[in-house]
Amino acid sequence: MTGIRLDKELLDQPATKLSIPELRVECSRVPYIMPVRESRSGEGVSVRDLFEQLHRSLQKSITPEFWKQASLEVEKGLSQACKRRCDKLLERNIALAVEAESAGPRRIDFIEGFTIF
Numbered sequence: 001m002t003g004i005r006l007d008k009e010l011l012d013q014p015a016t017k018l019s020i021p022e023l024r025v026e027c028s029r030v031p032y033i034m035p036v037r038e039s040r041s042g043e044g045v046s047v048r049d050l051f052e053q054l055h056r057s058l059q060k061s062i063t064p065e066f067w068k069q070a071s072l073e074v075e076k077g078l079s080q081a082c083k084r085r086c087d088k089l090l091e092r093n094i095a096l097a098v099e100a101e102s103a104g105p106r107r108i109d110f111i112e113g114f115t116i117f
Contacts, residue, residue: 011048019044025054030110031066032057058108081109 015036016023023045025034034057038045062078070078082105090097 006047011046011051013047014043015045015047015050021045023050025050025057027111029114030058030107032107034058058106058111060107061103062105062107062109078105078109081105081112084112085109 020038021041021044022035022037025036027034034054036045036050036053039049040046067075082101085108086097086101089100
């Protein structure tokens with residue numbers, strides 16, 4: 001996987017100015033609230049907690065309840081975003097791409113192309 005490597009010192013820093021044990025991340029593009037909790041009791045949510053838990057949350061499948069109420073336009077958009085995500089993955093790992101495509105859209109597909117929220 002490509003990306004920026006952050007050093008351990010930065011990842012262990014508090015994610016907020018005042019140390020808090022949990023927070024909720026909301027994004028207008030994602031119809032789910034993503035909770036983030038401190039991994040070490042009493043230390044508050046760290047940058048590492050935030051990144052790891054957001055990553056896990058965005059990798060989850062879209063719930064059946066969402067699909068029941070989603071419009072055809074939203075379904076189509078998510079399916080296309082999933083296809084593009086899997087096509088990019090195909091360039092790096094065929095087995096993972098096949099697995100991801102069979103799993104279908106995930107929460108990450110809501111924010112395709114948007115990295116600031």
